[in-house]
Amino acid sequence: MKLSFSDPAHQEISGRLLDYSQSGFRAVHDYPALHTGQVVQFRHAVDTGQARVMWNRIADQCVETGFLVIK
Numbered sequence: 001m002k003l004s005f006s007d008p009a010h011q012e013i014s015g016r017l018l019d020y021s022q023s024g025f026r027a028v029h030d031y032p033a034l035h036t037g038q039v040v041q042f043r044h045a046v047d048t049g050q051a052r053v054m055w056n057r058i059a060d061q062c063v064e065t066g067f068l069v070i071k
Contacts, residue, residue: 001027001044003034017044024051024068032056032063042067 004012015029025044034040038053051067058064 001042003027003029003031003040003042005038005040007038017046018064020044020046022069024054024066026064026066028062028064030061030063032058034063034065039070040067 001015001017002012003015013029013031015027018026018028034053034056036053040051042049042051049069050071051069054066054068056063056065
């Protein structure tokens with residue numbers, strides 16, 4: 001899975017899709033600076049589009065993030 005965004009500078013991060021529904025998805029990655037409300041472009045095995053960061057859970061070196069699909 002790939003996430004990209006330009007807030008504040010262009011960044012692309014890789015992660016692993018944990019689960020997916022029509023309205024959102026949950027992923028694990030190693031980028032703790034994603035923030036609630038941030039809009040990202042996503043690409044994974046099920047879909048591509050834009051999503052908004054809804055929450056983060058950080059434990060050790062692992063970040064789990066919930067996304068709301070917006071496009």
